[in-house]
Amino acid sequence: MNYGALLPEIIMMGGAIVALLGGSFLPRRRQALVTWFAIAVACGSAATAAVSTRPPTVFSDSYALDNATTTIRILVPLATAVVMLIGRQEFRGSARESETASLLLLAALGTVVLAGANDLLIVATGFLLATVPLYALIGLSRSPAAAEATIKTYLLGAIFGVVMVFGITVLVGVAGGSTYPELQQALPHVPAAAIALGFIGVLAGLLFKAGAVPGHFWVPDAAEGAGIGIAAFITTVPKLGALIALARVVDVIPGTVNAPLLVGVLAAASMILGTLAAFWQRSAPRLLGWSTVGQVGFLLMPVAVIGAEPSARAALLMYLVFYAVTNLALFAAIAALPGRTTIPSWRGAAREHPVITSVVLVGLLSLVGTPPTAVFVGKLAVFTATWQGGMPWLVVIAAAVSVASLFYALRWVSVAFQAPTEPRPHPAAVQLQAVTAVTLGALVIVAVASSPPLLQL
Known part of the structure; x- marks a missing residue:
């Protein structure tokens, strides 16, 4: 057993345990040490993943260490560290600061485990480990909205989790094995109805994790009810692993079941519903929650053609990286101006906080897919891969939805550039979050230069 190949995962697991135990013995005034320790652990895990040499698979082909897993091993810990910086203001002094760091x-x-899973049983394990902490994280703010979001997330997670386990049971039962090489060998000789039943179950669970239709209902409520830092996490990190896991599953489903068409239809439904629902939202986190539902629709496009187009995997990874940077930049901007959590409250922000408003402008234009921002490059790669993969109809829908999404982006930005109707005091910008927002906003533009290397993955 090559346990050294799992060093990045071991670092995060050990760090979570130490953070929980260490926080139990530290006084509240020193709980910040746990948060900074967790940030160091996350960065250390990402650095280890970046420099480690690895075999293609470990543990009897049950865990993949390919380029997709490596990208997620680097991206997820770094995104988690950024989330801790974004939420530093609300975490500081909390009685549950160490628990928050450990749960994150x-x-x-x-x-990460979900992304690297090359075995359906590992998919179930990663799903539970990635999902159960979210229930506690969403409810940490102890508000009525957070309580409602926690209950909704828990109930949906339980339902979709059971459906996913049922689907895994069906596929493993008919194939006689759970690793993906075993599935690829056995499933072509299995009745298509059994494969379809099992695949739909697994698909349902992973779509819940990604926040796509039909498992999307929890995302906007959780984004609005949780704190800004936690909202940034739940709208960014979970989908990074879920979409890679879904791409691996779709790739092993034989042609006797039209899995690409089902994924393509759900992609169209997600992007349309998420974009239209974001139009008239007043809460900025809730707007971004609906936006992330729409973004998952775009991210599902390369998943739908993963078996037909070689460039689809690289396009998916590129879009995941660029979307993570963009979404975190927007939440960092909201955290930097704590008095402006609703869209109307951003009136006059361009005059009072021009730099932070610029980050919001760049971030929203990036989500829409406006050149020369990062997500534009990701969308271009995704559209190209989907068209070449034989789904031009999905590209046409995605292009129309991208144009429509300009509405909610310009609505937010236009409010920020309007003169305030009456003087209203707003707290000064929080420096740590402001620096984080500006840094990420710059990366939304600079990250375009990293697109050629990502296309080689």
């Missing part, structure tokens, strides 16, 4: 590391670990 555990949820990040589950996301």
Whole structure:
């Protein structure tokens, strides 16, 4: 057993345990040490993943260490570290600061495991590890909205989790094995109805994790009810592992079942519903929650053609990286101006906080797919891969939805550039979050230069 190949995961698991135990013995005034320790652990895990040499698979082909897993091993811990910086203001002094850091590391670990899973049983394990901490994280703010979001997330997670386990049971039962090489060998000789039943079950669970239709209902409520830092996490990190896991599953389903068409239809439904629902939202986190539902629709496009187009995997990874940077930049901007959590409250922000408003402008234009922003490059790669993969109809729908999404982006930005109707005091910008927002906003533009290497993955 090559346990050394799992060093990045081991670092995160050990860090989560140490953070939980260490926080139990530290006084509240020193709980910040746990958060900074967790940030160091996340960065250390990402650095280890970046420099480690690895075999293609470990543990009897049950865990893949390919380019997709490596990308997620680097991206997820770094995104988690950024989330801790974004939420630093609300975490500081909390009675549950150490628990928050530990839960974030555990949820990040589950996301990485989900992405690397090359075995349906590992998919179930990663799903649980990535999902259960979210229930506690969403409810940490102890508000009525957070309580409602926690209950909704828990109930949906339980239902979709059971459906996923049922689907895994069916596929493993008819194939006589759970690893993907075993499935690829056995499933072509299995009745198509059994494969379809099992695949739909697994698909349902992973779509819940990604926040796509029909498992999307929890995302906007959780984004609005949780704190800004936690909202940034749940709208960014979970989908990073879930979409890679889904791409691996779709790739092993034989042609006797039209899995690409089903994924393509759900992609169209997600992008249309998420974009239209974001139009008239007043809460900025809730707007971004609906936006992330729409973005998952775009991310499902390369998943739908993963078996037909060689460039689809690289396009998916590129879009995941660029979307993560963009979404975190927007939440960092909201966290930097704590008095402006609703769209109307951003009136006059361009005059009072021009730099932070610029980050919001760049971030929203990136989500829409406006050149020369990062997500534009990701969308271009995704559209190309989907068209070449034989789904031009999905590209046409995605292009129309991208144009329509300009509405909610310009609605937010236009409010920020309007003069305030009456003087209203707003707190000064929080420096740590402001620096984080500006840094990420710059990366939304600079990250375009990293697109050629990503296309080689």
